[in-house]
Amino acid sequence: MDHITEILIQLFAILVAAKIGNEIFRRLGQPTVVGEILGGVIAGPAVFGVYEVNAETELFAEIGVVLLLFQVGLETRLHELLRVGRTALMVGILGVALPFAGGFAAAELAGGDLTLAIFLAAALTATSVGITSNVLRDLGALTSRGGRIILGAAVIDDVLAIMILSVASGVAAGSFEVVNILSLLVVAILFIGVVVIGGTRILRRRRSILTDPEFAETPFLPGMIVMLGLAALASLIGLAAIIGAFLAGMVVGESSERHALESEVAPVAAFFTPFFFGFIGAQVDIAGLANFDALMLLIGITALAVATKFVGAFIGAIGQGRARAALVGWGMVPRGEVGIVVAGLGLSTGAIEGEIYSVVVGMAIITTLIVPPFLPALVRRATTNSEMEEAAAAGPTPGVEDDDDGVRNVDDEPESGPS
């Protein structure tokens, strides 16, 4: 059998497994994304081994999550994101600081060396926004304030994560320089700033390349080019490719052709995203977790990962009221493919060993699987409360109870437009 045939069979198998998982979970009234991941577990190396994790299936998974975040970006307006900027910054910082501190302390207490402690801590910090934003889209809650805080915090989270990873890699390689870390920070912030401000201005002011009917009948291919270009560029400077894709979506979404683009991107994303969810499932290493110690370690680390991320992000968003803070905290919990990538990096540099690797990957998958089932209820609670708040903010009208007035006015951020 030649290579292309093999890959075609594997892609077929992933799609079928994801589709079956999706259908079963839809009929059970559960989040379909969990079904798709479990489909990946069953068809993947852990059970039937119909497909393997190789360069091609990984690429399809990566393009899948890149498209997912591009879609999310398309639906996100910059000025709405900036409105929740302060809260997102707090959520991002605290949501990184607590897991890092927790992971580091746990590793040190268990007697691990410094490199292991830093890598474990880094793996605990990295949020993967793909799963949460997928579920929020399905719930129509992506543009709610809670959704926007999560997206903004994910960008900050990722900037901090590359700095931590850079520290971790530097320590592992025995060469650690503060200058490198700072220059990384500057490059990351410059990238985000230039893309968002520059890109948005260009697309808002002139009709530009995207909407020039002389250049393209539809904005689809230019949009895909911007997406791949910024994803590659983000990846090149050390950020996650999905952050570049998210920014690309947000910038392109400022164009007047947004809706045409959205409807053309939808099938492409629908084709690719099952590969992403299936791929996460394929990483499950049941053999590596088949002893009591590893299982206990998995439970402990997963509990630590959930608790620290939730509490950190919750505190960061508490100014938005408890219901919304709970949604934000829970939405930041999945580590997904980002946690898996960090674990892989730790394994390849020798900082962590096979068993710890399996445990960290298991943690990344469990944190991803447990989040979606609870999101609908959290979104409902956050929405109900926020609607009451907004009605109240519009002025105390007769018939609207105004029971949390003082708190609301102090904590809400100013609803000013973009600068």
Next chain:
Amino acid sequence: MDHITEILIQLFAILVAAKIGNEIFRRLGQPTVVGEILGGVIAGPAVFGVYEVNAETELFAEIGVVLLLFQVGLETRLHELLRVGRTALMVGILGVALPFAGGFAAAELAGGDLTLAIFLAAALTATSVGITSNVLRDLGALTSRGGRIILGAAVIDDVLAIMILSVASGVAAGSFEVVNILSLLVVAILFIGVVVIGGTRILRRRRSILTDPEFAETPFLPGMIVMLGLAALASLIGLAAIIGAFLAGMVVGESSERHALESEVAPVAAFFTPFFFGFIGAQVDIAGLANFDALMLLIGITALAVATKFVGAFIGAIGQGRARAALVGWGMVPRGEVGIVVAGLGLSTGAIEGEIYSVVVGMAIITTLIVPPFLPALVRRATTNSEMEEAAAAGPTPGVEDDDDGVRNVDDEPESGPS
């Protein structure tokens, strides 16, 4: 730079190059597909080397042509294809026999050994229907009688090609058995028959999995699953994956959800096909052709490839009138990726050497580039003639000249429905 980053950059580069080539050729009023291939030449290894030919870019190219043929299949109705079945069979057989005989004779006259002669002959036979069907779609001529003959002949062509390739590989490996060739033929015909007749019946009779609203909101993902599955299966039994994809499209196209599916598949195909055209361009090996002998050989083999395929297919379709036969003959000329695959197989088995390989690949690309510019005029001529014929067939009405009546009735195939 990690591997995924590298691949993202390469995919970005191919899309940009293809898009620029497409735009330039569109403004020049030339077939855009030629521009996309030339974009691939310039960005690829032959000139700038922004991207390379690797497993990932090859996979994207393969999925691109698979989607292209799936789309073509969606627009092709089985009973219309069967109406031109006899002509397509003749075109397929003669369009394979002449190039094979020509290639074999030329190699023998030049003093090559038997293995070389068979491989060269095999490389000359294989038509790639991707390019022609893409141009015919743009011209709206895919469902014209000429278009249907080309599609039907391409299926027959591919069945014959796998038998020839199997003979060639057998001779190269020193083990050649008639039983193997015959069993290949039986499997290929069984595959095509079962898929087309079985699949069509299932989809026509019951609403089935594709259109069951309980199973899927849209037929898109089930359609993609059928496409990948049949492409993989075709590839597994030795047929080209694109033949499986074409059959999948034709079968799925019988469902009542055809139009919904077409509009969802269109952006996915638009995303992938530039990788296919760019990939063909990337195969150009200028260094391997940089001497006088190689160039002369290239010109000679290309002329032989064009002449034998055109004449064979033309004779096969002559019963349909000269204008249509010319369209069919010219439309079968591109060797495209199929010729490149055969050459690669010959190289890996040691049957052909580096220089001949470069020449055969060059022939495959040139035959692909020269076809599109002349198709619009050939389509116009074939359409005008056929409209006149059909008007005449409807009965001699006043004002319609009836100058080729006798010929038409003898040569036209019966317009009966499917059995």
